[in-house]
Amino acid sequence: MKIHLKTALGYIKRSPFQALAALFVLTLTFFVGTILAVLVYSSANLLNYFETRPQIITFLKDEITPENVSALQNKLSADVRVKDVRYVSKEEALEIYKQATSDNPLLSELVSPTIFPASLEFSVTDLSFAQEVINEIKEEGIVDSVGFTASLGGEKTLEDVVGRLRTLTLYLRIGGGVFVGVLAGTSLLVILVITGMRITTRRGEIEILNLIGATPAFIRSPIILEALIYSSVGAFVGWLLAFLIWLYATPALIGYFGDIPILPKGTLNLFGLFAIILVGELIIGLGLALSGSYLAVSRARRNR
Amino acid sequence: MVKLTHVSKSFGEIKALVDVSFEIKKGEFVFITGPSGAGKTTILKLILREILPTSGQVVFDGEDIVNLPQEKVPYLRQKIGVVFQDYKVLPERTVRENVEVPLAVTGVNPDEWAARVNQVLKLVGLDKRSELFPAQLSGGEIQRVSLARALVVNPKLVMADEPTGNLDWETGDAIMELFEKINKEGKTVIMATHNKHVVERLKKRVIELKDGKMVGQTRVKSEGEEKVEEKKEEEPRQEEKTEEKPKMKVKVEEV
Numbered sequence: 001m002k003i004h005l006k007t008a009l010g011y012i013k014r015s016p017f018q019a020l021a022a023l024f025v026l027t028l029t030f031f032v033g034t035i036l037a038v039l040v041y042s043s044a045n046l047l048n049y050f051e052t053r054p055q056i057i058t059f060l061k062d063e064i065t066p067e068n069v070s071a072l073q074n075k076l077s078a079d080v081r082v083k084d085v086r087y088v089s090k091e092e093a094l095e096i097y098k099q100a101t102s103d104n105p106l107l108s109e110l111v112s113p114t115i116f117p118a119s120l121e122f123s124v125t126d127l128s129f130a131q132e133v134i135n136e137i138k139e140e141g142i143v144d145s146v147g148f149t150a151s152l153g154g155e156k157t158l159e160d161v162v163g164r165l166r167t168l169t170l171y172l173r174i175g176g177g178v179f180v181g182v183l184a185g186t187s188l189l190v191i192l193v194i195t196g197m198r199i200t201t202r203r204g205e206i207e208i209l210n211l212i213g214a215t216p217a218f219i220r221s222p223i224i225l226e227a228l229i230y231s232s233v234g235a236f237v238g239w240l241l242a243f244l245i246w247l248y249a250t251p252a253l254i255g256y257f258g259d260i261p262i263l264p265k266g267t268l269n270l271f272g273l274f275a276i277i278l279v280g281e282l283i284i285g286l287g288l289a290l291s292g293s294y295l296a297v298s299r300a301r302r303n304r
Numbered sequence: 305m306v307k308l309t310h311v312s313k314s315f316g317e318i319k320a321l322v323d324v325s326f327e328i329k330k331g332e333f334v335f336i337t338g339p340s341g342a343g344k345t346t347i348l349k350l351i352l353r354e355i356l357p358t359s360g361q362v363v364f365d366g367e368d369i370v371n372l373p374q375e376k377v378p379y380l381r382q383k384i385g386v387v388f389q390d391y392k393v394l395p396e397r398t399v400r401e402n403v404e405v406p407l408a409v410t411g412v413n414p415d416e417w418a419a420r421v422n423q424v425l426k427l428v429g430l431d432k433r434s435e436l437f438p439a440q441l442s443g444g445e446i447q448r449v450s451l452a453r454a455l456v457v458n459p460k461l462v463m464a465d466e467p468t469g470n471l472d473w474e475t476g477d478a479i480m481e482l483f484e485k486i487n488k489e490g491k492t493v494i495m496a497t498h499n500k501h502v503v504e505r506l507k508k509r510v511i512e513l514k515d516g517k518m519v520g521q522t523r524v525k526s527e528g529e530e531k532v533e534e535k536k537e538e539e540p541r542q543e544e545k546t547e548e549k550p551k552m553k554v555k556v557e558e559v
Contacts, residue, residue: 003405211352212406218378
């Protein structure tokens with residue numbers, strides 16, 4: 001392996017511009033790949049955040065007993081269309097109101113817990129279930145009224161937001177995937193061309209190695225190793241650049257999105273996400289290098 | 305060690321070898337001589353399985369190498385050390401690296417490389433030039449690199465194609481002394497040359513070719529310098545009688 005590595009590094013040193021061209025293209029591919037991977041992750045998180053907000057609030061009648069509430073809560077929890085069921089008492093409702101009107105204490109002084117209804121808040125696993133769940137729960141005797149989360153401005157607005165996010169995420173995935181695919185294809189071609197050129201310029205050396213009994217695997221090794229060096233260095237540098245940009249932008253993004261977890265919470269989790277992306281990109285780079293160099297070698301053998 | 309039986313080789317219309325048969329035993333030193341185009345290099349290429357004969361059988365180390373599967377050819381070549389006329393050293397590697405290559409090819413443990421390389425470089429007198437590149441060496445020195453590369457894996461057979469062709473007399477003699485030395489150590493040596501001076505000086509068995517045909521075999525007994533020559537004409541082989549212009553063949557018997 002040492003002799004192959006030495007040979008591969010020798011090839012790179014002797015044709016630095018070829019090496020730079022390969023590295024630039026691969027770096028660009030993996031840079032864009034990393035940016036898009038994080039964007040896809042963030043958009044998925046954003047979508048998930050809105051999809052899992054307490055979307056339906058069931059206001060309960062004043063005369064309810066704890067047994068009634070518990071029975072309805074259990075019923076909802078057992079429903080596969082429903083998730084995150086939470087009971088909000090009158091006192092808790094007052095607290096929420098106080099927090100919401102903390103900038104105007106006078107408003108909270110004028111109210112008492114009795115004017116707030118207790119409620120059951122929950123989300124649906126898919127927004128398409130919302131209407132039928134609402135219709136069903138309205139039939140319950142202890143339910144006074146049912147509504148969607150008010151913070152987003154009602155049922156229509158919430159559906160619009162989630163719908164738009166879904167479209168955006170879909171476009172990001174398809175568009176990003178196509179873009180990265182084109183870049184990966186270009187990288188593959190560059191590796192193929194460089195490996196092909198290497199085989200052509202090293203024809204004499206290959207002939208000598210053949211004559212002294214080198215196996216095809218031995219002859220191929222430094223050429224494939226060279227492609228692996230390009231892809232792994234390209235993957236790492238592209239990833240590193242994107243990582244630094246994300247690190248730089250993270251405080252501003254977190255400040256802008258607030259509670260919405262578009263990036264993993266905690267430094268370790270953030271690093272973990274990027275580590276997973278790096279491993280994935282190194283594997284993709286390995287695939288690109290192996291397929292590109294094998295294609296070039298087999299083409300050279302066919303043309304011999 | 306090497307046996308050619310009724311070997312012919314044609315390149316299109318050109319007949320490079322015509323019905324050549326001979327056997328070389330283990331430990332022998334054999335010259336293959338003849339003018340340019342006689343077929344000397346073709347024989348070496350056949351033994352190395354660089355080319356295949358048009359007809360006939362080539363056996364090396366008990367193995368029919370004509371029918372050897374392609375994937376086994378590298379392992380055949382690993383048993384043969386070759387000194388090429390045009391050296392075929394790797395120009396971008398140092399002397400040491402050039403000699404290390406066959407060790408890597410044959411999978412010798414890297415821990416053994418230094419000792420083995422030093423040993424052969426000392427044998428060929430290049431131990432003080434091991435870190436130089438071929439471009440920094442003279443023709444004779446490059447030929448020695450080629451020889452060191454051929455010897456480092458301790459091959460069963462060493463073949464040399466005109467090893468003195470590009471060298472002056474003095475350097476050529478030095479190279480020949482090396483070949484004689486390795487032959488005395490037990491290696492089988494086949495050398496293709498048209499250098500009569502070299503052939504006469506070493507007094508070894510000679511297989512003589514002309515126009516692709518074996519025209520004679522001369523054995524020089526080393527001690528008494530008694531020269532035994534055999535040149536015998538024979539009738540064309542049965543299958544060749546059907547040709548329009550049958551060629552006269554020379555049958556060579558074992559001396």
